[in-house]
Amino acid sequence: MRASGLVVTRGGNEILHGLDLALAPGSITGLLGPSGCGKTTLMRSIVGVQRYSGELEVLGAAPGSKPLRGRIGYLTQEASVYPNLTARQNTAYFARLAGPRARGVDEVLAEVGIADIADRPVSTFSGGQRNRVSLACALVVAPELLVLDEPTVGLDPVTREDLWAAFRRIAEGGTTILVSSHVMDEAFRCDGVLLMREGRILAEATASELLASTGVERLDDAFLTIIRQAESAEGAGAATIAGAATSKETKR
Numbered sequence: 503m504r505a506s507g508l509v510v511t512r513g514g515n516e517i518l519h520g521l522d523l524a525l526a527p528g529s530i531t532g533l534l535g536p537s538g539c540g541k542t543t544l545m546r547s548i549v550g551v552q553r554y555s556g557e558l559e560v561l562g563a564a565p566g567s568k569p570l571r572g573r574i575g576y577l578t579q580e581a582s583v584y585p586n587l588t589a590r591q592n593t594a595y596f597a598r599l600a601g602p603r604a605r606g607v608d609e610v611l612a613e614v615g616i617a618d619i620a621d622r623p624v625s626t627f628s629g630g631q632r633n634r635v636s637l638a639c640a641l642v643v644a645p646e647l648l649v650l651d652e653p654t655v656g657l658d659p660v661t662r663e664d665l666w667a668a669f670r671r672i673a674e675g676g677t678t679i680l681v682s683s684h685v686m687d688e689a690f691r692c693d694g695v696l697l698m699r700e701g702r703i704l705a706e707a708t709a710s711e712l713l714a715s716t717g718v719e720r721l722d723d724a725f726l727t728i729i730r731q732a733e734s735a736e737g738a739g740a741a742t743i744a745g746a747a748t749s750k751e752t753k754r
């Protein structure tokens with residue numbers, strides 16, 4: 503996946519201001535940044551449900567184009583499942599749509615930790631359980647690109663740990679994963695991190711590089727440091743982050 507000068511306008515306001523980024527095949531990239539900075543908007547552009555200008559290439563094609571259907575898994579923040587169907591029926595439905603490339607339904611239900619309640623209607627599930635049904639539907643199509651908008655929100659540490667192990671296994675199988683999160687420590691699970699603020703990418707680095715470049719011990723503090731640096735550099739030109747973190751935005 504590759505973007506160059508990606509601009510998105512929503513409701514008359516420019517939300518993404520010319521992003522340049524690339525995701526390596528089989529890698530896990532964390533998308534982090536304050537609420538409202540544009541993470542979902544970037545994800546929507548990549549999966550093909552958002553108008554944009556600039557260049558965007560996903561698995562060698564234009565986002566939303568026919569060849570990409572079935573090759574991308576997208577988990578939105580709101581569970582996209584049929585409440586009157588069971589978890590198994592929901593997952594089986596998406597497996598049917600995917601055709602021969604689909605993974606086994608049981609395997610995926612176990613992977614997201616809902617095998618034991620798979621035969622209950624989703625309407626009886628908690629919010630976290632419902633989100634995991636949604637995740638199962640995204641995973642069962644064996645996507646080449648998996649875009650996950652806050653997949654671990656509201657989950658307990660054990661389930662969170664299991665899901666991250668599953669994401670790593672899926673990436674090792676060649677799937678490229680872009681995952682947004684508000685939990686800064688989840689950045690350590692990723693091969694690289696994109697730190698966004700106000701529709702721009704402030705830093706692109708590994709979690710360890712972010713710590714090293716800011717000289718702090720906690721990732722929360724590293725992000726705050728980078729955001730403050732960017733704020734104080736604003737008006738004086740692009741923010742330059744010490745060390746490995748670099749500003750890759752295109753000025754417009």
Ligand SMILES: Nc1ncnc2c1ncn2[C@@H]1O[C@H](COP(=O)(O)OP(=O)(O)OP(=O)(O)O)[C@@H](O)[C@H]1O
Nearest residue numbers: 512513514515517536537538539540541542543544
């Ligand atoms: N349909 C819309 N019309 C106008 N503005 C919108 C629309 N949808 C989103 N926005 C604005 O675009 C900006 C980016 O929103 P987006 O949902 O991409 O942020 P986010 O980083 O994913 O936030 P969060 O972490 O809270 O989910 C926000 O300021 C939001 O208010």
